[in-house]
Amino acid sequence: INGSNNVCLSISYVSVCSRSMKTATFDTLGFRDAMTMAFAVEEINKNPDLLPNLTLGYSLYDNCGALVIGFSGALSLASGQEEGISPQENCSGTPPILAIVGDSYSTFSIAIANVLGLFKIPIVSYFATCSCLSDHRQFPSFFRTIPSDAFQVNAVIQILKHFGWTWVGLLVTDDDYGFYVAQSFQSSLSQQGGACLAYVEVLPWDSKPGELKRIVNLIKTSMARVVIVFAHEIHTFRLIEEVAEQNVTGQQWIASEAWASAAVLQIPRFIPFLGGTLGIAIRRGEIPGLRDFLLQTHPNKNNNYETNLVRQFWEHTFQCKFKPAEEEEDDEALCTGDEDLEQVETELLDVSNLRPEYNVYKAVYALAHALDEMLHCEPGKGPFVDRTCAALQSLEPWQLLHYLQKVNFTTPFGDQVSFDENGDALPMYDVMNWVWLPDGGTKIQNVGEVKKSAFGRGELVLNENLIFWNFESKQPPQSACSENCPPGTRMARKKGQPVCCFDCIPCSDGKISNGSNARECISCPEDFWSSPQRDDCLPKETEFLSYHEPLGICLTTTSLLGTFICALVLGIFIYHRSTPIVRANNSELSFLLLVSLKLCFLCSLLFIGRPRLWTCQLRHAAFGISFVLCVSCILVKTMVVLAVFKASKPGGGASLKWFGPTQQRGTVFTLTCIQAAVCTVWIVSASPMPHKNTQYHNDKIVYECEVGSTFGFAVLLSYIGLLAFISFVLAFLARNLPDNFNEAKLITFSMLIFCAVWVAFVPAYINSPGRYADAVEVFAILASSFGLLVALFGPKCYIILLRPERNTKKAIMGRGITTS
Numbered sequence: 001i002n003g004s005n006n007v008c009l010s011i012s013y014v015s016v017c018s019r020s021m022k023t024a025t026f027d028t029l030g031f032r033d034a035m036t037m038a039f040a041v042e043e044i045n046k047n048p049d050l051l052p053n054l055t056l057g058y059s060l061y062d063n064c065g066a067l068v069i070g071f072s073g074a075l076s077l078a079s080g081q082e083e084g085i086s087p088q089e090n091c092s093g094t095p096p097i098l099a100i101v102g103d104s105y106s107t108f109s110i111a112i113a114n115v116l117g118l119f120k121i122p123i124v125s126y127f128a129t130c131s132c133l134s135d136h137r138q139f140p141s142f143f144r145t146i147p148s149d150a151f152q153v154n155a156v157i158q159i160l161k162h163f164g165w166t167w168v169g170l171l172v173t174d175d176d177y178g179f180y181v182a183q184s185f186q187s188s189l190s191q192q193g194g195a196c197l198a199y200v201e202v203l204p205w206d207s208k209p210g211e212l213k214r215i216v217n218l219i220k221t222s223m224a225r226v227v228i229v230f231a232h233e234i235h236t237f238r239l240i241e242e243v244a245e246q247n248v249t250g251q252q253w254i255a256s257e258a259w260a261s262a263a264v265l266q267i268p269r270f271i272p273f274l275g276g277t278l279g280i281a282i283r284r285g286e287i288p289g290l291r292d293f294l295l296q297t298h299p300n301k302n303n304n305y306e307t308n309l310v311r312q313f314w315e316h317t318f319q320c321k322f323k324p325a326e327e328e329e330d331d332e333a334l335c336t337g338d339e340d341l342e343q344v345e346t347e348l349l350d351v352s353n354l355r356p357e358y359n360v361y362k363a364v365y366a367l368a369h370a371l372d373e374m375l376h377c378e379p380g381k382g383p384f385v386d387r388t389c390a391a392l393q394s395l396e397p398w399q400l401l402h403y404l405q406k407v408n409f410t411t412p413f414g415d416q417v418s419f420d421e422n423g424d425a426l427p428m429y430d431v432m433n434w435v436w437l438p439d440g441g442t443k444i445q446n447v448g449e450v451k452k453s454a455f456g457r458g459e460l461v462l463n464e465n466l467i468f469w470n471f472e473s474k475q476p477p478q479s480a481c482s483e484n485c486p487p488g489t490r491m492a493r494k495k496g497q498p499v500c501c502f503d504c505i506p507c508s509d510g511k512i513s514n515g516s517n518a519r520e521c522i523s524c525p526e527d528f529w530s531s532p533q534r535d536d537c538l539p540k541e542t543e544f545l546s547y548h549e550p551l552g553i554c555l556t557t558t559s560l561l562g563t564f565i566c567a568l569v570l571g572i573f574i575y576h577r578s579t580p581i582v583r584a585n586n587s588e589l590s591f592l593l594l595v596s597l598k599l600c601f602l603c604s605l606l607f608i609g610r611p612r613l614w615t616c617q618l619r620h621a622a623f624g625i626s627f628v629l630c631v632s633c634i635l636v637k638t639m640v641v642l643a644v645f646k647a648s649k650p651g652g653g654a655s656l657k658w659f660g661p662t663q664q665r666g667t668v669f670t671l672t673c674i675q676a677a678v679c680t681v682w683i684v685s686a687s688p689m690p691h692k693n694t695q696y697h698n699d700k701i702v703y704e705c706e707v708g709s710t711f712g713f714a715v716l717l718s719y720i721g722l723l724a725f726i727s728f729v730l731a732f733l734a735r736n737l738p739d740n741f742n743e744a745k746l747i748t749f750s751m752l753i754f755c756a757v758w759v760a761f762v763p764a765y766i767n768s769p770g771r772y773a774d775a776v777e778v779f780a781i782l783a784s785s786f787g788l789l790v791a792l793f794g795p796k797c798y799i800i801l802l803r804p805e806r807n808t809k810k811a812i813m814g815r816g817i818t819t820s
Helices: 028-045 067-079 106-119 149-163 176-192 209-221 233-246 290-295 304-318 356-375 397-404 550-575 587-607 613-647 661-685 710-733 743-766 771-801 809-819
Strands: 006-013 055-062 097-101 123-125 142-144 167-173 196-203 226-230 252-255 278-282 408-410 416-418 428-436 442-452 458-462 489-493 502-506 528-530 537-539 541-543 689-693 700-706
Touching (some): 028 055, 028 290, 028 304, 028 356, 097 397, 106 123, 149 278, 149 442, 167 176, 176 226, 209 233, 278 356, 356 408, 550 587, 587 613, 587 661, 613 661, 613 689, 613 743, 613 771, 700 771
Parallel strands (some): 006 055, 006 097, 541 700
Antiparallel strands (some): 278 428, 428 442
């Protein structure tokens, strides 16, 4: 360690105006920052592994809390004309100033960094947090060991989200620090959402009671119960004085790092209002050996400039004065230098909560590691022109700046120190809570931390069991512009209000929200419908013509009844098959007609029950073929009546020759096969299929059979209608034949009923929704089937069962003679 290799660093020392409200004469905490820097330099000089054969020196400069003084001091340091600065005595001559540690004020740092950046002189601040200083293009030589306000703002937002505080107030100071915090808050909240600012107020820089009264009254009347304060200790002190004056309670305060652990605010008068405060505090560190170093502080042990600072500290601590030689002795106590620091209560020796001091310690070590890395440069492998290295004898600040950007080391406390591309250190904060003790005292305890996550945002870890809440409920307060919207509703922003102020609008039918504060209601899937509470999607009620409902039971019963009657009539006819009334007009056709009517009744059952593929395909085919078979038999019967009547005339016998039993069967078979072919083509080309129809009812699924091809369905019905119309016309023409051939009248009447039913069916079917369309079709099938059954076979059954005396050939023929 030789005096020939001396390098001096400089720290900007902040004086009385910055961090102390207890006295207007001396800043003990600022003095402790300066002594921490001196301790770090001494520790480095004693470390054989860091900067061996090199002695670091330092200069202290008091900015007196004034921008003009701090700015002029920085210019003096940069120019080497350090008026009023006394370097450490080990430095010979005027040492080169390679870097500056400071300033603590963001505003001062902005001004200094703007100028010193032109000279590429590294500046490492330990307390300036303004996010604007992260602009490395504007401040290329600025670094800091305290996180940026941008990260601090994000940390506060994480706390707001954690406790669900969506309506908060923000108070900031009237300087760059406050301006950029407000801007960062508004920008972050607009991007991340989750909370809104009920108000943003600027605390006056100077004492303005009227303005403070207005701000505190706003806090008292606002619905926001959470108040965030980004301000220096002096401004927070004045604010809380006014809060205590107006007795504003029930607020949850959130403190920035500037006052989160400020002892000056931890007084009995303020604790009823500040108890429970949550604060973002600079990372606490431990510096082994610092307290022993501070105990060595003595007016006679330091160099000239430090002696001046130590004397001020000594006079402030022991409430005495060092007697100047030119002054007369007075009654004020004189300082002897024999006073004992361990016997007096002073903040200087309280090293249990080192936060700014820990940042000072890291700042000095960052510069030392950068310098050490530079000295380890191998010739020919350097980072500068022609791969040269920096020479200690001609060292320039910009050369040190290059290595400072790549610093990466770990402190004895275990924290990693490095700088990103913006000159910011790895962000980390402690979350502090102000505990109001039963004896009226205060304890500030660590309840969590905020670290930078892999996604670049703050990752909050809280131990809620440790948090003291200054409320009767001992629970976190609620702070919202509007009450949370329950499930089943959505938020609708109030006109002209922030997004956090909203009304809760119930979700419309078919939409739900299953969480609180839903921005939009989501639509249920196609087969689901919203519950009455609109908080869940339930399977839609299914609707079809069921066997279990009254309408289905009634139609099923009627269908089975018709089938039974057909079977009964068929049995009667078979039993009396040899009687004239049965044998008249081809009994074989009568049997076939009864079988077809029986099929008509049975096919109606295919329209009842849950639609399936086979029932959808079979129902219309069975219906079409059954009715064509039935109408074909009637048509042939009518033609037989006409043929018999024609054969009864002279020369008309040949007509029966071409329309005998074989031709009758062939005609029925051919007409039926045509309908079967139509059904086959229809099913193959466009098969009817089950279909879930949601158009009739939003909250129901109507199961129905989709016809597949409307044209195929129309051809099927048209063909039946054509045969029925031909039968009706022929029967109508034969209605006046002699009574012995009066079946034509029965056919005319039956076909009139049949046509009337199916003509009425078409509009009714088209206008009937869902299951009622099936019910209409079943009703038409049953009505027309009963009409044919009763009209054609009713009179014959009457004669067979009740008037057997008329069931003779003579009676039938005689009846014809009698009535003619």
